[in-house]
Amino acid sequence: xxxxxxxHPRLFIGGGLVALLILVAIFAPFIAPYDxxxxxxxxxxxxxxPAHWLGTDDLGRDVFSRTxxxxxxxxxxxxxxxxxxxTVGVTIGLIxxxxxxxxxLLAMRAIDALLAFPALVLAISITAALGPQIxxxxxxxxxxxxxxxxxxxxxxxxxxxxRDYITAAxxxxxxxxxxxxxxxFPNITNPLVVQATLxxxxxxxxxxxxxxxxxxxxxxxxxxxADINYSQRWLSNLKWWMSVGPGLxxxxxxxxxxxFGDALRDALDPRIRRSG
Amino acid sequence: MTQYILRRLLLMVPVxxxxxxxxxxxxxxxxxxxxxxxxxxxxxPAVLEALRHEYGLDQPLPAQYVSWLTHALRGDLGRSLRTxxxxxxxxxxxxxxxxxxxxxxxxxxxxxxxxVGTLSAVKRNSPLDLLxxxxxxxxxxxxxxxxxxxxxxxxxxxxRVFPPGGYTSIREDAFDSLRHLVLPAITLATASMAVxxxxxxxxxxxxxxxxxxxxxxxxGLRETVIIxxxxxxxxxxxxxTIIGLQVGAIIEGAIIxxxxxxxxxxxxxxxxxxxxRDYPVVxxxxxxxALSFMATTLIVDVLYAWLDPRISYAHGASS
Numbered sequence: 001x002x003x004x005x006x007x008h009p010r011l012f013i014g015g016g017l018v019a020l021l022i023l024v025a026i027f028a029p030f031i032a033p034y035d036x037x038x039x040x041x042x043x044x045x046x047x048x049x050p051a052h053w054l055g056t057d058d059l060g061r062d063v064f065s066r067t068x069x070x071x072x073x074x075x076x077x078x079x080x081x082x083x084x085x086x087t088v089g090v091t092i093g094l095i096x097x098x099x100x101x102x103x104x105l106l107a108m109r110a111i112d113a114l115l116a117f118p119a120l121v122l123a124i125s126i127t128a129a130l131g132p133q134i135x136x137x138x139x140x141x142x143x144x145x146x147x148x149x150x151x152x153x154x155x156x157x158x159x160x161x162x163r164d165y166i167t168a169a170x171x172x173x174x175x176x177x178x179x180x181x182x183x184x185f186p187n188i189t190n191p192l193v194v195q196a197t198l199x200x201x202x203x204x205x206x207x208x209x210x211x212x213x214x215x216x217x218x219x220x221x222x223x224x225x226a227d228i229n230y231s232q233r234w235l236s237n238l239k240w241w242m243s244v245g246p247g248l249x250x251x252x253x254x255x256x257x258x259x260f261g262d263a264l265r266d267a268l269d270p271r272i273r274r275s276g
Numbered sequence: 277m278t279q280y281i282l283r284r285l286l287l288m289v290p291v292x293x294x295x296x297x298x299x300x301x302x303x304x305x306x307x308x309x310x311x312x313x314x315x316x317x318x319x320x321p322a323v324l325e326a327l328r329h330e331y332g333l334d335q336p337l338p339a340q341y342v343s344w345l346t347h348a349l350r351g352d353l354g355r356s357l358r359t360x361x362x363x364x365x366x367x368x369x370x371x372x373x374x375x376x377x378x379x380x381x382x383x384x385x386x387x388x389x390x391x392v393g394t395l396s397a398v399k400r401n402s403p404l405d406l407l408x409x410x411x412x413x414x415x416x417x418x419x420x421x422x423x424x425x426x427x428x429x430x431x432x433x434x435x436r437v438f439p440p441g442g443y444t445s446i447r448e449d450a451f452d453s454l455r456h457l458v459l460p461a462i463t464l465a466t467a468s469m470a471v472x473x474x475x476x477x478x479x480x481x482x483x484x485x486x487x488x489x490x491x492x493x494x495x496g497l498r499e500t501v502i503i504x505x506x507x508x509x510x511x512x513x514x515x516x517t518i519i520g521l522q523v524g525a526i527i528e529g530a531i532i533x534x535x536x537x538x539x540x541x542x543x544x545x546x547x548x549x550x551x552x553r554d555y556p557v558v559x560x561x562x563x564x565x566a567l568s569f570m571a572t573t574l575i576v577d578v579l580y581a582w583l584d585p586r587i588s589y590a591h592g593a594s595s
Binding site for chain 2: 116
């Protein structure tokens with residue numbers, strides 16, 4: 001453990017940041033000093049101070065509390081969307097890679113069609129089509145992530161499919177399902193874990209963008225993207241603090257997962273020489 | 277090479293077909309009746325029915341799709357439900373603004389990434405390198421709408437150097453046009469700049485450890501020559517790929533930036549049309565961005581093969 005710590009300090013910094021973020025989301029009611037949706041007309045547009053660390057918005061809602069609660073939406077959308085993308089993508093990738101032939105050809109053309117859309121354009125169109133709701137944002141971001149996992153999984157399956165231990169398993173009569181689940185999948189998890197961590201960062205950014213455009217969770221739910229959009233109208237009056245809380249929230253969350261993902265990649269894949 | 281390009285083009289046909297089905301299907305999933313929005317106060321069922329017929333919305337879905345696709349192939353993407361303007365016209369009107377912003381941002385991103393990325397690889401672990409790696413980490417994590425607001429706040433409202441938004445055509449007033457361009461271009465460029473800088477730096481470091489660089493050093497070439505003629509030339513191949521993909525994603529990047537700065541381009545049109553349930557416009561923009569993305573991906577792959585003679589696409593390099 002200590003050896004690991006000394007060898008991969010970045011892994012622990014990244015892991016620590018991610019853990020902190022998750023704790024903030026879980027314990028939001030204990031951390032936030034105010035109810036994030038409580039309106040207080042006597043305290044509107046207060047600049048940051050001892051009573052309100054990040055000030056209040058035009059309805060007197062505490063910006064710090066809203067930022068802390070915003071972590072809940074962002075993280076849950078991130079985790080659920082990535083789970084959707086991971087499950088669907090890996091399943092298609094395993095099946096296509098293992099079976100090959102016409103199944104592979106059809107599956108990969110469908111994936112190509114999804115990849116033909118720029119990620120954000122696809123996420124926006126799906127959410128706009130399904131209706132602006134938090135569940136739909138999760139589905140949209142999940143769908144956008146599917147091709148990444150399918151391609152990664154398929155490539156990995158193709159590279160291990162012809163190994164001796166797979167042939168051995170087949171010789172003793174293991175079923176295709178058993179080979180895929182018990183012999184192939186456990187051997188390809190490392191790159192998938194790295195990809196999953198990095199795509200949570202993407203998913204959080206995408207959720208923030210969707211809610212910025214009004215396509216995520218609807219008000220008064222505190223979400224970082226929507227709060228930044230809302231703060232825009234007070235920008236010309238230089239009420240900067242309304243934007244800074246949620247903006248820093250997004251930045252820190254995305255940064256933590258990106259950093260952790262990069263560190264995981266270095267730690268799990270010794271073949272990659274890190275240059276910095 | 278020609279064979280490779282032809283094969284790729286052939287593969288693109290079914291994918292493009294799937295893309296059109298997806299684009300068509302997605303928009304038709306939308307809840308709410310677009311006609312009600314279009315008709316506004318008009319609630320007379322007979323008038324609504326007539327409009328529905330005029331727009332072909334009373335046909336079965338497959339028939340609507342075929343008619344939409346055949347028109348699209350002839351360059352007719354329908355009319356906007358809100359303004360009745362032909363969609364192609366609406367997009368072409370706004371495309372120059374998007375192109376201007378996208379191209380400026382891309383040039384900014386590439387030039388800064390090249391210079392700083394190279395310096396940071398050459399002077400590895402120097403303060404500049406640490407600053408640059410810090411920037412690459414931060415740049416990809418900063419949402420562009422937040423960066424945009426910060427820039428407006430600082431450079432347009434606190435110290436009034438640049439306008440907080442809007443657009444002036446370069447033909448009207450070149451200086452004013454440039455002033456309007458600065459903040460949106462920086463906002464749009466930052467994320468790709470971070471990605472490109474990281475790529476330049478890591479592929480240069482990779483190149484420095486290659487044998488041919490040692491040979492060049494052994495020959496006694498000047499360091500600048502080694503960096504520019506030998507290392508950079510090889511290191512830039514993966515950079516070209518990334519930049520190519522960024523060209524294909526210009527419309528995507530413009531969506532948020534144009535929205536924040538009231539930039540009258542395709543991205544702003546997209547957001548406005550989603551809000552107004554203007555199906556034909558949304559459909560057309562999504563379709564065009566997908567097709568242009570596909571086309572640039574192909575061009576990038578071809579360029580890649582041309583730049584790096586080690587790569588041969590002669591035998592089945594599928595998907």
